[in-house]
Amino acid sequence: MKLYFKEILFSLMLASGSNFGQGLNIVPEPVSATLTNDKFVLQNGSDIFLLSDNKDLRKVAEQLKNIIHKRTGFDLNIKNGNSDKGIVIGLSEGSSVKPEGYVLTVNNNLVKISGKDCAGVFYGIESFQEILKRDSIQCYLPGCEVSDYPRYGHRGFMLDASRHFQSVDFVKKVLDVMALLKLNVFHWHLTDDQGWRIESRKYPRLNEIGSYRDSINSVERNGYYTVEEIHDVIQYAKNLHIKIIPEVEMPGHSQAVMDSYPELLCPTNKGGNTYCAGNIKSYEFIKNVLDEVVSIFNTDIIVVGGDERPKGIWEKDSLCKAMIAKQNLANEDLLQNYFMKNICDYISGKGVKTIAWAENLKGGVPENQYVENYYPDVSMESARGGYYTINSNCFYTYFDYPNTSEEKKVKPDWMPVLDLARVYSFNPTPDSLEDASKKFIIGTECALWTEVVMQHDIQFQLFPRILAFSEDAWSPNEKKNYDNFVKRVKEVKPVINSMGFEFDKGGW
Ligand SMILES: [Zn+2]
Incomplete structure (x- = not known):
């Protein structure tokens, strides 16, 4: 019975968007973030699809490609079009997305990042960068649904x-x-x-x-x-x-x-x-x-x-x-x-x-x-x-x-x-x-x-x-x-170290 309640509590934590200790480590904390049991495994040579042929959006896609190359050594291809496999990025005109806001969805087959504007897509990519993981056998992202926008302009x-x-x-x-x-x-x-x-x-x-x-x-x-x-x-x-x-x-x-x-x-x-x-x-x-x-x-x-x-x-x-x-x-x-x-x-x-x-x-x-x-x-x-x-x-x-x-x-x-x-x-x-x-x-x-x-x-x-x-x-x-923040800081620290900084001397 105790176990049963624990499982309910765990489901509630996921449903409420809490990722406390569950491995979805984004700083700053998003407006809404839900972890799922899916996992997207990144492959060398796979594709980044652009939903519209927009010069600024292509620039953001290039930045994503560079981040992935730097972190994993993989080379991805950028293509125009849509897909239900690989990585898809695009602009969303939807009223629910706010300026500089983005939605990041990760499942077993697809990573989708859509933003209100190119800044939003770019911030989706920065969140992607923070949750990208590498273990001894693969590079992957945990399944998630993130919907996010800033408090201040x-x-x-x-x-x-x-x-x-x-x-x-x-x-x-x-x-x-x-x-x-x-x-x-x-x-x-x-x-x-x-x-x-x-x-x-x-x-x-x-x-x-x-x-x-x-x-x-x-x-x-x-x-x-x-x-x-x-x-x-x-x-x-x-x-x-x-x-x-x-x-x-x-x-x-x-x-x-x-x-x-x-x-x-x-x-x-x-x-x-x-x-x-x-x-x-x-x-x-x-x-x-x-x-x-x-x-x-x-x-x-x-x-x-x-x-x-x-x-x-x-x-x-x-x-x-x-x-x-x-x-x-x-x-x-x-x-x-x-x-x-x-x-x-x-x-x-x-x-x-x-x-x-x-x-x-x-x-x-x-x-x-x-x-x-x-x-x-x-x-x-x-x-x-x-x-x-x-x-x-x-x-x-x-x-x-x-x-x-x-x-x-x-x-x-x-x-x-x-x-x-x-x-x-x-x-x-x-x-x-x-x-x-x-x-x-x-x-x-x-x-x-x-x-x-x-x-x-x-x-x-x-x-x-x-x-x-x-x-x-x-x-x-x-x-x-x-x-919760302190736990996420420890996970984001290696990303900052990879940018050429040493974190503080205080045991982080
Ligand atoms: Zn004077």
Whole structure:
């Protein structure tokens, strides 16, 4: 009798879509996933059928073919048409499939992946990649029915290329993992105090001076991405359905610019890291730079910084004081709002949206600007104010923070421990937010600031925490289960290792 109940329980688990411990290991957790007793055995020389002769769909099929070759050594053929045997991929116009969503069905004879759009089919292939198994006799996929789509449209990772600089090859590896985890926005932090990392043909001193931090370790502290390298990375990301959003910091966090063009400093503040907001040349310079960056990236959205301007500098400067008086502003914080609005209105006039780190919402947010927050209360305030908001609450998403109390000993004192379970517990749209305001939280980002993180160590900061974050960004909040997640992480780890990373040192 006991056995009978166990069997019922097992059937219920399958019927409810739970794959707890049953071998269907997909991260991020899908909306619905049911394991069956079938098994699809992959054969060398078998076929991938395309339901429609669509150029972008064919590209996704090529990616699947490459993944299978890399993981199994098998060569598959891509054909147009339909079949009840082999692998079939196609677009589904059905209303039940949501944007970026997909349905993956595996039985004894057939693997079928259909998506609302090519991004959806691509995500179906990433799930395929995670459940593909190899034992001593065969390569196979477990029978399953997966129906899936994202919780948020903006699922980002921010990498700081200014404090330490990463190679193009490394950035591509990061993009590969982002795609595996169904993250779709690469927020590239390319300028800061320590280095300017974008080639500028208009302002060459940004590279001659601003890209060179010092003479130590020239590989990771000094350098910039050429226009050709940036184009290469953008194309690479596009193939992975990842949008790159470049960031140019202002008005603070700009020491590299001030070292290159010191005439942009406040005249009474030689040596700071902040543009003079009273000097018309600052506005001209930034607008020219943004025109150049927008052109290089061919982007319709850009991050314009806006965070951590040192206080008390502008209010002591003659030019800034004159601008405060001329614009009838109450104080230097409102001068920042004026400054940001002036720049953002200019770039918005060219059809480019902006994202800014939230500092003074009360002072006003320019039109066509999204707010990104790192302090928890700001996401609530921003959403309540009716501003589209990307929630990057630092206490859940900043991966330069130590993983463990042991790691905390070698990190700056102010950094709290951010362990895996805490990252996993993050809900970017807090329950306490009123329903009417919830729609303004459009997504979330995790971030890796690199003041104290060299390229080789980035993997130990990312893994496994970015896997937890991917479920915060993609999976239905009510489906998240930490114990289940930890089991799936162990199964997905070899896939990430196969992409050229080492997982963390913590016994995963
Ligand atoms: Zn000034």
